Amino acid sequence: MNNLLAFLARHSHWLLFVVLEAASIMLLFRFNSYQGSVWFTSANVVTGKLYEINASVESFISMGKLNEQLTSRNIYLERQIKHLSEMLERTNSDSVLLRSAQVHLLSQYRLIPAKVVGNTVNKKDNLITIDKGSLDGIRPDMGVVGGEGIVGVVYLVSPHYSMVLPVLNSHSNISVMIENRGYFGVLRWEGGDSRMAYVDDIPRHARFNGGDNIVTSGYSALFPPGIHVGKVHRTYNSPDGMSYRLLITLATDFGKLRDVCVINDTKLQERIKLMRAAQDSILSVREN
Numbered sequence: 001m002n003n004l005l006a007f008l009a010r011h012s013h014w015l016l017f018v019v020l021e022a023a024s025i026m027l028l029f030r031f032n033s034y035q036g037s038v039w040f041t042s043a044n045v046v047t048g049k050l051y052e053i054n055a056s057v058e059s060f061i062s063m064g065k066l067n068e069q070l071t072s073r074n075i076y077l078e079r080q081i082k083h084l085s086e087m088l089e090r091t092n093s094d095s096v097l098l099r100s101a102q103v104h105l106l107s108q109y110r111l112i113p114a115k116v117v118g119n120t121v122n123k124k125d126n127l128i129t130i131d132k133g134s135l136d137g138i139r140p141d142m143g144v145v146g147g148e149g150i151v152g153v154v155y156l157v158s159p160h161y162s163m164v165l166p167v168l169n170s171h172s173n174i175s176v177m178i179e180n181r182g183y184f185g186v187l188r189w190e191g192g193d194s195r196m197a198y199v200d201d202i203p204r205h206a207r208f209n210g211g212d213n214i215v216t217s218g219y220s221a222l223f224p225p226g227i228h229v230g231k232v233h234r235t236y237n238s239p240d241g242m243s244y245r246l247l248i249t250l251a252t253d254f255g256k257l258r259d260v261c262v263i264n265d266t267k268l269q270e271r272i273k274l275m276r277a278a279q280d281s282i283l284s285v286r287e288n
Helices: 002-010 012-031 033-099 102-106 266-287
Strands: 110-119 128-130 143-146 150-157 162-166 174-178 184-188 196-203 213-216 228-237 243-250 259-264
Touching: 128 259, 174 228, 184 243
Parallel strands: none
Antiparallel strands: 110 128, 110 259, 128 162, 143 150, 143 259, 150 162, 174 184, 174 213, 184 196, 196 243, 213 228, 228 243
């Protein structure tokens, strides 16, 4: 305290000068209109500059937070776009079947929609796993189709999943025919390109052209007739020269297969049971 009083006493004349100057300036600008207006204008300019600087500083400080908000918003929008794209893709995949010419053929059957959860295309004996099983009404020997055409046959069933034996399996043998021409053969796949397969046993007198459609014949008791299989790509002679062998382009792209439908047809199942009973009866007769 003593030091403060000593300081004020030592510099009292300077303090008095500052007080008097401040009082003079105040009186000058208060009681003189011109000087007052100059002071008011200058003060406004300075105040505006200070506000501008303050706004810039606040904007700079809040920019980081704004960037975080924009980033979060972008992530949210990207997720929404991805979700909508997946929904659109699923809708398109499911609706392909409904838009195709197969709708009339399959309208009399109960279709069980399912999604592919496991799939291979590069093996000799490929298998497909779908997310529906016995609890959904699926049984072995049911035909499976996709939006573009035939897929395969249900092979094994558990309560919640099913294993499908696809066309891309060496054990797959499905009866097919050349559409609108009536000649039928057996669809087989021998490995290699997943988009190509063979149709054997087409009779030599058959007349057809490249690009003709191959459809299910309905003779195998696994598929109704007329389900799209593919198109004729090239024609060969069979090894014994007694028939034709067709190289066909499969309609179903197994590498992109996501959505399928299982055909639940009680009449087809009845035919399968009858055929098996007949086979068992024949074997029994042979054994005796």
